[in-house]
Amino acid sequence: MAAVLQQDLDDDGYPPFRLGKSRFDQSTFAGRYRHFLDVVDPSTLFTSDAKLQASIQLLDDYKNGTLSPDTTNKQLWQAQKIKQAIIHPDTGEKIFMPFRMSGFVPFGAPIVTGLLLPNLTLKGTVFWQWINQSHNACVNYANRNATKPTPTSKFLLGYTGAVTSACTIATCLTLLIDKAKKFNPATRMLIQRFVPFPAVATASVCNVVLMRFNELGEGIEVEEKDGTVIGTSKIAAKRALTETAMTRAVLPAPILIIPPIVMAFLERTQFLKKRPKLHLPIQATVCTLAFAFALPMAISLFPQFSAVDVSILEPEIQAATSSKQVVYNKGL
Incomplete structure (x- = not known):
């Protein structure tokens, strides 16, 4: 979506409505960040x-050309936000509800808090890793691309792999830290808090x-900028999967690194030492x-619909279009 000029905005600060499009410039990180702040907004x-039904009806009226003339851009954008x-x-x-992107923060934050609890036992570490990956798997499945049937076996494979890898790594790191005699108890506890991230x-x-x-x-579908699908590309699929994997690797960093640093600082203050009951609510x-900060930031790193030069794609894709670039949906 091209950048919206200031004079294009209406009195409410909204650009002209475009069905199925974002109201923010998706070619910039700032625009994507503002877009995904809308996506994860828990108010919906x-x-x-x-x-919800009124919002769906409003969008149907727009699509069918039967919209009331006094309908504003703000109403249309808000209706689309609610429906999506x-x-x-x-x-x-x-x-x-717990598996919507708009519910990811309120329903996921308690799990993150559990992952970062101080003095977690090995059983506690494994339990919270299992809960976290179970929640992630359900969110992934609920928001999957459902244009083609997804075999249950594929979902179970991803879930089993995620839970196994998370629990194995967390267990190994926990046992390694416990056996590290050179660390004093305070240092060992601080290091233990960073185990959830890797x-x-x-x-x-x-x-x-x-x-x-x-x-x-x-392969995945690639299309021209007008939405015309010209074929499927394995090269585009590799790029999409790489970008998505990088996003998933970056996402936990602020969530699981910033809180331990902040809490380690706060725990040294007299305020928290005198009020130990406030430790859990503050954490x-x-x-x-x-x-809330990290989720939209991570998924904003790459555009959801990315452009790729046709010259690096398969010969059959190059033969099917005269465009220099095509677009693919990398997913979330």
Whole structure:
């Protein structure tokens, strides 16, 4: 989407509505970040059924050319935001609330807090890693591309691989730290807090690779900028999977690294030493804020619809178009 000029905005600060498009410039990181802030906005979780149906009807009226002349761009953009947050684009069904992208922060923050609890036992570490990967797997499945049937075996393979890798890495690191006699108890506890990051990052990459591995063999659709599909490309699939895997590796970093640093600092203050009961709610708040910041930042690293030079794609793709670039959907 081309950058919107200031004079193109209406009195409410909204650009002209375009069905199925973002109201922010997707060619810049800032535009993508603002777009995904909308996507993960938890306020849509409280949308009533009546409001949802009204939003769907408004968009249908726009599509059919029967829109009331006093309808504003703001109303249309808000209606699209609500529908996209709740309704699966392929199945047309409501996504279960805990597994919506808009529910990822409020439902995922307690899990992150559990992962970063101080003095976790080995059983506690394995439990929270299992809960985290189970939640991630359900979110991935609920927001999957459903244009083609997804075998249950593929979902179970990704889930098993993610849980196994996360629990194995976390267990090995925990045991290694416990046996490191050179660290004093305080240092050992601080290092222990950083165990979740490599475990979660590795498991997240493992999950997305296993779930989407078939794309490397089958390819993904590439299309011209007007939306015309010109074929499937394995090269584009490899780029899409690489970008998505990088996103999943980066996502846990701020969530699982910033809170331990902040909490290590706060625990040294007299305020928290005198009020130990506030430790858990403060940690939960820090984790939630880090989560809310990191999620849209990570998924904004690459455009969801990326352009690629036709010259580096398969010969059959090059023969099918005169365009210098085509577009593919990398997924989330």
